[in-house]
Amino acid sequence: AQSVTQLDSQVPVFEEAPVELRCNYSSSVSVYLFWYVQYPNQGLQLLLKYLSGSTLVESINGFEAEFNKSQTSFHLRKPSVHISDTAEYFCAAVGGSEKLVFGKGTKLTVNP
């Protein structure tokens, strides 16, 4: 069965520092990958997606993620974070079962 592992449950960083949120998935078939962000008291919003094509995908607010098939990873990165990036981030994958499977989330806290 498909599984998604987010290696860090909490990541504290200082403002303007770079950040990487790690995500690994398990799948032996083609897989579609997503990152969602959840701000306090809100639902999940799609941040970026990998469906096919270029392995590097970018969001409009400076985040990027790279699909690495050999390492079965889809890590999320941002070169310089802002206070407003404080949120919980979820990695998700859909594979052969057609069901979206979520990781347990990473809480990113950006400190001044």
Place this chain on the structure above:
Amino acid sequence: DVKVTQSSRYLVKRTGEKVFLECVQDMDHENMFWYRQDPGLGLRLIYFSYDVKMKEKGDIPEGYSVSREKKERFSLILESASTNQTSMYLCASSLISRQPQHFGDGTRLSIL
């Protein structure tokens, strides 16, 4: 832009009550989903539906049922609420399988 609306942001019910959580989407999406979100556990799929009057069990269907009489509306029913069903409930929809899911803002349900 896709809008997924959950009828209540906060709900307090008593043990043994029958509870209805309503979800409506406005983009003619085929698929609709109900998740619950608990700290440290991420999102877990309760039920989903690929079409009107169709439903399939997710990973944790026990104690829940669903109804999809119209394409735009997907209801989650707690047949006899229990305290362990206190949680954040999130509804989502997608156009077709493997496409990104769009989420509502969630209903925080407390069972006393």
